[in-house]
Amino acid sequence: MYSFALKMLFGDSARFYGMLLGLAFSTLLISQQASIFVGLMSRTFGFITDTPEPDLWIVDPAQRFLDDNKPLRSTSVQRIRGITGIEWAVPLYKGLLVVNLPDGKRQMSQIIGIDDGSLIAAPPFMLEGAVTDLRKPDAIIVDERATRREFKMEHPPEGGAPRALRIGDTLELNDRRAEVVGICKATQTFQSQPVIYTTYSRASEYAPRERRMVTMILAKLEPGVDGAVVRAAISDQTGLSAYSSDEFTEKTLSYWMRETGIPINFGTAIVLGFFVGVAVAGQMFYNFVLDNLKYFGAMKAMGASRGTLLGMVSLQALTVAILGFGIGIGITSAFGISVPGERLAFRMTWQIPLIAAFAVSLICTASAALGMWRVLRLDPADVFQG
Amino acid sequence: MGADAAHSSSDRQCAVSAHGIEKVYVAGDTQVVALRGADLQVHCGEIVMLAGPSGCGKTSFISILAGLLARDGGALEVFGQDPQSLSTEARTAWRLRNVGFVFQQFNLIPTLSIAENVAIPLILQGIDRRSAIARGSEMLGRVGLGGRERSSPTRLSGGQQQRVAIARALINSPRILVCDEPTSALDGATGLRVMELVAAQGRAPDRAVIVVSHDDRIYHLADRIIHMDDGRVDRIEKPSQRTTHA
Known part of the structure; x- marks a missing residue:
């Protein structure tokens, strides 16, 4: 039937x-x-998944999600490094700056300043150039999507047809020269701004001078240590909050879910x-x-x-x-x-x-x-x- | 022909024996008495017609005889079995084995071919689809619809649809064939042809045929005509003796 x-x-x-x-x-x-x-x-948490190296994301206790920047004192990095169980700790700058293009366009962009020495938190995929090129003067690495869109050269300095931004081109960040040394692929941000990677010290020069320049601290636990104990120590000794990558992702996601x-x-x-x-x-x-x-x-x-x-x-x-x-x-x-x-x-x-x-x-x-x-x-x- | 068959009815096996059948429908505070002690005996090989005005209880009576409706009083045996004594599942299976139905509105499934419609009772009995449809096609040939097995019921005339319904009712060789106003949706001539088909194909030594009909033009095909009124059998006629009382 x-x-x-x-x-x-x-x-x-x-x-x-x-x-x-x-x-x-x-x-x-x-x-x-x-x-x-x-x-x-x-x-909303793309940068966390793009950055697999740290075990801990250390931020101001008032920070509610990834982009809710509450800058820290630069001395906090040393204090974290002094805590037992921490293998390494590096500062990270993450903020929005205006970028001037050679053809006069201005574009709000996300600047990520990674540790000068270790280059921890570098772009996840390099399409052109190398991460170590960031050690060159005025070096920046630009997200590939932005080279074709926001940073597209409508009137290239050499003349000719519009083209994508490429290695060797120069931009201005807060009136300071920046040279493109690499093209990377990064997860798009929630607000879809172009992403620019540079070193922490250079990002500090590009950004308006403030007393606190460290956006967050990335840290690695020593092998075999109890993460909970180390996090408790961080909280006790510095007053800062430390989250694992999953926890920080969850915290960010939960903010967007609950507060928007x-x-x-x-x-x-x-x-x-x-x-x-x-x-x-x-x-x-x-x-x-x-x-x-x-x-x-x-x-x-x-x-x-x-x-x-x-x-x-x-x-x-x-x-x-x-x-x-x-x-x-x-x-x-x-x-x-x-x-x-x-x-x-x-x-x-x-x-x-x-x-x-x-x-x-x-x-x-x-x-x-x-x-x-x-x-x-x-x-x-x-x-x-x- | 009907009268001849009726002569020997007393010698044949009793197919249906109903005594004092009662049925009351209750809807809220309202009670409607449909049957008030209806009696009927039908023998194998016999064709009887139930006649009477609307609301006299004909449909309730055949529904009870066919094991579709529970009675509220009286005694019933159909081929030695009281359908009401069976569980719902057993009664369903009993109907499948013993009762063939011809409905007033044909009730042919329009999206199936007529051979598939005819095959339904066989498939319900567990016969495989291909064999059932083959037997359905064969049965359609017996009711004059050979060669049209794949047609949709919607492409047939009313008379042809009722032929399909008759083929469906007879395909599993039921012991009792129940027809509810089989000619009421047909014109006179077509209705007569359909009933002739019921009489020709349905009459069998081991089968009883009960037909509910208002159509007195087909009464001559019956062995007996049972007139009902107000929930009772009022009188029984033979087609040649239309004045015999119960």
Whole structure:
């Protein structure tokens, strides 16, 4: 009877395609919005994932998330280095500065000043040049995306057609010369500003003079030491807070989730997607069962067991759910592949298809359950009532 | 033909034996008495027609006889079995083995071919789909629809659809065939042809046929006509003796 159940489903083509469309659209809305949300949120802590070397991120206790800079005294670095269990500790500068391009354009950019000696926290991927080139005078490394976009030379000094920024070009950071010595690939920031790497000491010269210039301290634990003990010691001896990479990521993410309206906006779209599925596909499937009730009734009269009828309805619901979900997740994937990541934050983690599948299952199960309830309640004698 | 068959009815096995059947429908505070002690005996090889005005209890009566509806009083045996004594599942299985149905509105599934529609009772009995459809096609040939097995029911006339329904009702060789107003959705001539088909294909030495119908143009095909009124059997006629009282 199950092949007949599928023929009943496919045969009602208008309703079948309507249900598919509803579920596919619902899946698309849920998975696409969730993927953009995850993509956007992952940009808020991109620098942490780009910087695998430190075990500890040491910041001012009032700092709420990665970009919530609360600069520290430069002496804090020495104090951290003096704590038992710390293998190394380096300062990091991270701040926004205005960059002047040769053609007169000005662009707010994120400057990352890494330790001069060790070059810890260097860019994760170098496309051109080497990290050690940062030791050259006025050296900076620029994110590849920015060379094509914000730093694109509309009027190159040598003349000719517009071109991307390249090694050898010079920029001005706070009226000081900076020469591009490398092109890197870094995770895009939440606000999508260009990212420029340089040394800590040079970043301190570029940045307006302040009493406190260390944005945060990156530290490595000695092998075998208890991280909790060291963190407690840091807190006791310096008054600073130390987080592992995961903790700092979690802290940053939780700030954006709790303190901004972003989750509500995306959540609304996701819930809307769910209700579109309920309103269109769920209701359509329920009507499909209602329209076929007289046939189910006839089959019940002829001797179809409850199990057979419920199996038929379940198979119909499952088929619609799988096809609708498949189409929806396929469109979402195609969307994610076709839209460049620098234009749209899109990150479909393995949990997102599962969530969409769960939502679609819920819609189909609920509508199928309602339909089954009607089939179960069906009195076979009703078939004689016309 | 109907009268001849009826002559020997007393010698044949009793297919249906119903005594004092009662049925009351309750909806909130309202009670509607549908059957007030209806009696009926139908023998194997016999075709009986249930006639009577609307609301006299015909449909409730055949629903109870076919094991679709529970009675509130009286005694019933269909081929020695009281369907009401069976569990819901057992009664469903009993219907599948013993009862064929022809409905007023045909109830053919429009998205299946007519051969597939006919095959449904066989598939419900566990026969594989291919064999069931092959037997369904064969059965369609017996009701004059050979060569149209793959047609959709929606492409057939009302008379042809009812032929398909008859083929479906007979495919698993039921011991009792129940027809509810099989001609009411058809014009007179088509209705007569359909009932002739029921009489020709449905009548068998080991089977009883019960037809509910208002259509007196088909009464001559019956062995007996059972007139019901107000929930009881009012009188029983043979087509040649239309004045015999119960």
